[in-house]
Amino acid sequence: xxxxxxxxxxxxxxxxxxxLPGIAAAKQxxxxxxxxxxxxxxxxxxxxxAEIAAAGYGAAGVHTIANPALEPFTAEAxxxxxxxxxxxxxxxxxxxxxxxxxxxxxxxxxxILDAPLCAEVxxxxxxxxxxxxxxxxxxxxxxxxxxxxxxxxxxxxxxxxAAAGAAAPVSAIDGVNVDTRGVEVVGIQKTQSSRPAxxxxxxxxxxxxxxxxxxxxxxxxxxxxLLGGALGASxxxxxxxxxPADLQVGQTGKIVAPNLYIAVAISGAIxxxxxxxxxxxxxxxxxxxxxxxxxxADYGLVxxxxxxxxxxxxxxxxxxx
Amino acid sequence: MTKILVTVKxxxxxxxxxxxxxxxxxxxxxxxxxxxxxxxxxxxxxxxxEDVNNKKSKLAEIIVLSICPQKQRQHMTQFLAMGADxxxxxxxDDLELDTAAISKIIxxxxxxxxxxxxxxxxxxxxxxxxxxxxxxxxxxxxxxACFAAELDWDQANNALSVHREVDDGVEVKKIxxxxxxxxxxxxxxxxxxxxxxxxxxxxxTDGPRLASLRGITMAKRKKVDVKTPADLGVTSxxxxxxxxxxxxPGRMAGQMVETVEELVEKLATEAKVx
Numbered sequence: 001x002x003x004x005x006x007x008x009x010x011x012x013x014x015x016x017x018x019x020l021p022g023i024a025a026a027k028q029x030x031x032x033x034x035x036x037x038x039x040x041x042x043x044x045x046x047x048x049x050a051e052i053a054a055a056g057y058g059a060a061g062v063h064t065i066a067n068p069a070l071e072p073f074t075a076e077a078x079x080x081x082x083x084x085x086x087x088x089x090x091x092x093x094x095x096x097x098x099x100x101x102x103x104x105x106x107x108x109x110x111x112i113l114d115a116p117l118c119a120e121v122x123x124x125x126x127x128x129x130x131x132x133x134x135x136x137x138x139x140x141x142x143x144x145x146x147x148x149x150x151x152x153x154x155x156x157x158x159x160x161x162a163a164a165g166a167a168a169p170v171s172a173i174d175g176v177n178v179d180t181r182g183v184e185v186v187g188i189q190k191t192q193s194s195r196p197a198x199x200x201x202x203x204x205x206x207x208x209x210x211x212x213x214x215x216x217x218x219x220x221x222x223x224x225x226l227l228g229g230a231l232g233a234s235x236x237x238x239x240x241x242x243x244p245a246d247l248q249v250g251q252t253g254k255i256v257a258p259n260l261y262i263a264v265a266i267s268g269a270i271x272x273x274x275x276x277x278x279x280x281x282x283x284x285x286x287x288x289x290x291x292x293x294x295x296x297a298d299y300g301l302v303x304x305x306x307x308x309x310x311x312x313x314x315x316x317x318x319x320x321x
Numbered sequence: 322m323t324k325i326l327v328t329v330k331x332x333x334x335x336x337x338x339x340x341x342x343x344x345x346x347x348x349x350x351x352x353x354x355x356x357x358x359x360x361x362x363x364x365x366x367x368x369x370x371e372d373v374n375n376k377k378s379k380l381a382e383i384i385v386l387s388i389c390p391q392k393q394r395q396h397m398t399q400f401l402a403m404g405a406d407x408x409x410x411x412x413x414d415d416l417e418l419d420t421a422a423i424s425k426i427i428x429x430x431x432x433x434x435x436x437x438x439x440x441x442x443x444x445x446x447x448x449x450x451x452x453x454x455x456x457x458x459x460x461x462x463x464x465x466a467c468f469a470a471e472l473d474w475d476q477a478n479n480a481l482s483v484h485r486e487v488d489d490g491v492e493v494k495k496i497x498x499x500x501x502x503x504x505x506x507x508x509x510x511x512x513x514x515x516x517x518x519x520x521x522x523x524x525x526t527d528g529p530r531l532a533s534l535r536g537i538t539m540a541k542r543k544k545v546d547v548k549t550p551a552d553l554g555v556t557s558x559x560x561x562x563x564x565x566x567x568x569x570p571g572r573m574a575g576q577m578v579e580t581v582e583e584l585v586e587k588l589a590t591e592a593k594v595x
Contacts, residue, residue: 018488074494075455075458075465075467076464076465079459099488100468100485100486100487100488101487101488103451103455103467104455104465104467104468105455106455107451107452107453107455107456107459108455108456108458108459108465109459110421110452110456110459111421111424111455111456111457111458111459111460112459112460114421115421115560116419116420116421116560116561117420117452118561119449119450119451119452120449120451125564129564132449133449133569134447134448134449134566135333135335135339135446135447135449136335136446136449137569138339138569139339139341139346139566139567139568139569140566140567140568140569141563141565141566142563142564142565142566142567143561143562143563143564144561144562144563144564145560145561146558146559146560146561146562147558147560150560181462181463181464181497182464182496182497183464183494183495183496183497184494184495185492185493185494185495186482186493186494186495187492187493188487188489188490188491188492188493189490189491189492189493190489190490197488197489199488203594227595235506239506239510245470245486245506245507246486246490246491251446251449252443252505252506254488259594260588260592260594270335270336277572280594281588281592281594282572282575283584283588294575294577295572296572296575297575298572298573298575298576298592299575299576299577299578299584299587299588299592300575300576300577300578301577301578301579301580301581301584302577303581308581311581311582312581312584312585315581315582315585316585316595319585319589319595
């Protein structure tokens with residue numbers, strides 16, 4: 001029977017939390033189509049599947065493909081595995097959270113199956129029509145996908161994480177050939193941080209060009225740690241080499257939607273706003289009262305960061321006791 | 322000689338405001354400009370091909386491919402002026418083609434030209450699909466390295482070592498050629514592209530290069546082949562179609578506060594986020 005299939009990512013035998021919104025989006029599509037939801041776990045072994053199956057997440061089944069060539073992740077091997085699973089399970093919709101992993105391998109799999117893909121879905125209008133932002137979030141496109149198989153990736157910040165439900169049965173898909181096509185993953189230079197990931201943090205504190213140099217980010221780091229948040233930056237700041245490139249928030253960086261976003265010395269270029277305007281509460285501190293960032297801010301303060309930030313940290317600290 | 326195919330497209334100027342018609346966007350009077358990520362892709366190819374100590378020696382031929390109405394090729398001319406060797410235009414309105422068809426056209430041209438690398442921008446700033454490079458690799462069965470921030474070309478082993486921007490940091494991936502690379506912003510930083518011939522500490526000028534006056538004159542004489550999707554055996558199946566384009570809901574107007582004290586007070590009592 002036809003089904004909606006979600007591709008999951010695991011680490012250390014556990015489901016990665018950023019996959020949960022993708023499951024929620026898939027559930028909406030499954031409900032709109034009247035189809036069951038199924039989950040796909042790929043990896044060197046299927047050790048994560050038992051825990052995922054116990055949580056269920058509203059799925060009717062959990063399927064595993066275990067193959068040493070699936071770890072570390074390569075788009076080549078995962079693309080092959082997803083194509084195989086789609087065919088053998090008879091899935092008509094395949095997708096998941098728009099992580100860098102799925103944005104890499106799902107279009108590849110979709111091309112092999114000659115299927116359309118709707119990327120960065122922010123709303124499910126019907127079983128085949130999805131909304132996604134275009135032009136740096138300045139417009140919302142309602143896009144209809146046609147075909148026996150369609151693909152999607154869902155923007156993690158726009159769907160509530162799927163909740164655990166009744167347990168689902170696990171079954172293995174055997175005899176899958178995957179080919180890494182000679183590629184080799186040498187390693188991942190992880191951002192060393194005791195802080196939560198930018199895309200998963202409840203609070204994000206970002207600095208922009210106005211911070212002038214990397215050492216000035218220290219005061220933002222203090223605030224970040226006080227709030228238990230993640231540190232971000234505008235493209236102007238990362239381009240200038242003030243902070244590492246992977247801290248960039250915006251169309252060309254990470255899309256975030258925390259509960260609280262604090263933009264310091266950021267003017268608010270369109271491409272930066274595209275990456276953070278989904279945040280629940282936005283605070284802007286900038287010395288230029290005309291800066292576009294104030295148009296999206298819930299609370300704006302016209303001030304130099306040198307004056308405002310130390311006092312801000314002090315007051316928050318006092319409140320936290 | 323190594324052949325590099327770079328895909329480029331034109332987009333409505335992202336700094337101009339959008340005109341909503343109700344069912345779509347009015348593009349009749351927009352100014353068309355090259356997609357920024359495609360400028361990075363061309364710059365990447367130029368850096369791979371350039372021997373900075375011997376300008377006469379070229380390490381690769383760079384072919385720029387665009388799917389566009391053949392009379393609207395200003396962006397193609399600009400990329401030839403930057404230094405690409407020749408162009409291929411597939412005469413069609415790219416807005417009328419679905420992503421699958423666009424990818425098939427590129428894959429077919431890559432095959433016909435016998436290229437070693439396809440370099441694409443990570444995404445186009447208007448459509449933001451972020452699919453074409455991956456799809457082309459899938460269609461050709463080639464390795465792919467998407468969201469590239471740095472490239473090392475290992476000519477002896479006919480391979481690329483690519484630093485990719487991923488959610489957890491930077492992944493280093495080695496891929497044998499032929500392959501597809503999609504480039505991200507940081508590939509145009511001064512030291513991001515190394516071809517094994519230039520000195521290890523060579524720094525290019527930051528960002529995509531500007532066309533020189535000589536380049537602009539030369540561009541007019543460079544060869545541009547014009548083909549149609551039908552020549553390449555590709556038809557569009559309308560895998561995706563536009564139902565509507567809407568303005569996103571604006572945020573509620575915020576408030577300006579006068580002091581840090583007031584800000585912290587409101588964040589704590591009103592927004593309840595502290």
